[in-house]
Amino acid sequence: xxxxxxxxxxxxxxxxxxxxxxxxxxxxxxxxxxxxxxxxxxxxxxxxxxxxxxxxxxxxxxxxxxxxxxxxxxxxxxxxxxxxxxxxxxxxxxxxxxxxxxxxxxxxxxxxxxxxxxxxxxxxxxxxxxxxxxxxxxxxxxxxxxxxxxxxxxxxxxxxxxxxxxxxxxxxxxxxxxxxxxxxxxxxxxxxxxxxxxxxxxxxxxxxxxxxxxxxxxxxxxxxxxxxxxxxxxxxxxxxxxxxxxxxxxxxxxxxxxxxxxxxxxxxxxxxxxxxxxxxxxxxxxxxxxxxxxxxxxxxxxxxxxxxxxxxxxxxxxxxxxxxxxxxxxxxxxxxxxxxxxxxxxxxxxxxxxxxxxxxxxxxxxxxxxxxxxxxxxxxxxxxxxxxxxxxxxxxxxxxxxxxxxxxxxxxxxxxxxxxxxxxxxxxxxxxxxxxxxxxxxxxxxxxxxxxxxxxxxxxxxx
Ligand SMILES: Cc1ncc(COP(=O)(O)O)c(C=O)c1O
Numbered sequence: 001x002x003x004x005x006x007x008x009x010x011x012x013x014x015x016x017x018x019x020x021x022x023x024x025x026x027x028x029x030x031x032x033x034x035x036x037x038x039x040x041x042x043x044x045x046x047x048x049x050x051x052x053x054x055x056x057x058x059x060x061x062x063x064x065x066x067x068x069x070x071x072x073x074x075x076x077x078x079x080x081x082x083x084x085x086x087x088x089x090x091x092x093x094x095x096x097x098x099x100x101x102x103x104x105x106x107x108x109x110x111x112x113x114x115x116x117x118x119x120x121x122x123x124x125x126x127x128x129x130x131x132x133x134x135x136x137x138x139x140x141x142x143x144x145x146x147x148x149x150x151x152x153x154x155x156x157x158x159x160x161x162x163x164x165x166x167x168x169x170x171x172x173x174x175x176x177x178x179x180x181x182x183x184x185x186x187x188x189x190x191x192x193x194x195x196x197x198x199x200x201x202x203x204x205x206x207x208x209x210x211x212x213x214x215x216x217x218x219x220x221x222x223x224x225x226x227x228x229x230x231x232x233x234x235x236x237x238x239x240x241x242x243x244x245x246x247x248x249x250x251x252x253x254x255x256x257x258x259x260x261x262x263x264x265x266x267x268x269x270x271x272x273x274x275x276x277x278x279x280x281x282x283x284x285x286x287x288x289x290x291x292x293x294x295x296x297x298x299x300x301x302x303x304x305x306x307x308x309x310x311x312x313x314x315x316x317x318x319x320x321x322x323x324x325x326x327x328x329x330x331x332x333x334x335x336x337x338x339x340x341x342x343x344x345x346x347x348x349x350x351x352x353x354x355x356x357x358x359x360x361x362x363x364x365x366x367x368x369x370x371x372x373x374x375x376x377x378x379x380x381x382x383x384x385x386x387x388x389x390x391x392x393x394x395x396x397x398x399x400x401x402x403x404x405x406x407x408x409x410x411x412x413x414x415x416x417x418x419x420x421x422x423x424x425x426x427x428x429x430x431x432x433x434x435x436x437x438x439x440x441x442x443x444x445x446x447x448x449x450x451x452x453x454x455x456x457x458x459x460x461x462x463x
Pocket of ligand 1: 121122123148149150151152240241242274275276277278279280281346347348392394395423424425
């Protein structure tokens with residue numbers, strides 16, 4: 001069955017390309033020196049000048065602030081962080097989607113990076129462990145953060161348990177209700193978790209008073225976590241996406257992927273990832289851009305039609321949160337007050353996108369696309385049937401794009417190497433798949449004018 005796999009001696013085990021522990025990256029790859037134009041700096045809304053390092057270090061660990069503006073091409077990964085990453089499952093496998101290829105009858109070769117294998121279920125642990133390590137080394141006792149889908153909160157909760165710190169998590173209300181057991185998971189690791197908007201902060205109380213049914217947004221949860229940080233002496237804030245240092249930490253994904261592809265003599269024609277704030281996508285593509293040898297590789301960023309920041313937003317300075325507590329970032333944005341529809345991919349319900357990803361979209365180096373959640377979850381279900389892995393609804397966005405390209409390759413009878421980041425598993429997202437199967441999936445989107453016609457699940461068996 002695996003005869004058509006490209007083999008490189010003993011390194012390929014069935015359909016998985018594995019790395020040895022000592023092949024795990026020793027450095028993070030920084031994209032900033034590789035951008036065509038210098039990245040527009042974050043702006044302090046009070047002074048309208050680039051924000052000072054002092055203001056940022058009141059919120060973030062000092063090392064993260066240094067990394068945020070660093071122009072070093074490579075930044076060493078501390079030994080303690082490498083050890084923690086290994087303990088929790090790195091390096092992760094790169095897997096050939098043999099089942100999906102067979103089902104689609106495509107000449108394309110499809111590979112996916114298994115970030116779903118982390119104990120918390122996604123790529124988020126890579127930067128959570130790194131940021132928590134820096135904070136603990138600087139003497140911080142407590143971390144405050146927001147979480148949408150719950151993947152980031154789970155990663156921070158485990159990282160705090162690992163480095164002996166307290167985690168305070170503000171979880172967007174709609175996800176808190178849709179994914180009750182994500183909250184439980186975080187509490188098992190010892191975190192304090194509340195539904196946002198919450199009663200813990202002045203801003204949360206104000207939002208709840210204005211609209212008791214508010215479903216919450218990532219922007220509001222960020223504001224709450226920031227208010228919490230600024231009102232507790234021993235607390236630092238940690239962000240799971242968007243900022244340069246977060247994408248920097250995720251570059252281990254792309255470095256491993258590049259080495260794994262080289263082991264089977266493959267060059268990617270296309271690399272695909274879903275985009276919320278941009279960290280898993282930046283993590284997989286940045287080492288390829290920095291390498292310089294992949295100028296023919298196409299990079300596709302996939303968003304939900306319900307929250308299409310790159311596809312339909314404007315490229316301008318905007319706040320990262322809803323209350324206007326963060327510096328202003330130059331990014332593609334739908335506006336801080338945009339309330340995304342209650343789609344199941346909670347991690348993609350964010351109004352903006354990382355400034356570095358935004359700059360590369362603006363340069364034309366990254367192609368953005370977007371899909372409706374109905375077709376996305378159908379693709380996720382197809383992947384589950386073909387590969388056995390239930391993808392997170394966020395990651396299923398990337399899968400939809402992969403399937404479209406693989407079918408195009410079939411129509412054109414064209415060999416194509418398609419690589420995507422399986423950013424997480426969907427074991428806590430059964431409500432999403434359940435509602436797809438029972439026909440009650442909420443198809444609403446705020447931005448989409450024309451909804452695709454719902455297709456019956458049965459077509460999946462005959463694609
Ligand atoms: C599994 C998964 N994939 C993707 C994302 C989107 O975030 P980012 O764009 O930072 O990778 C999230 C966010 O919570 C997630 O949980």
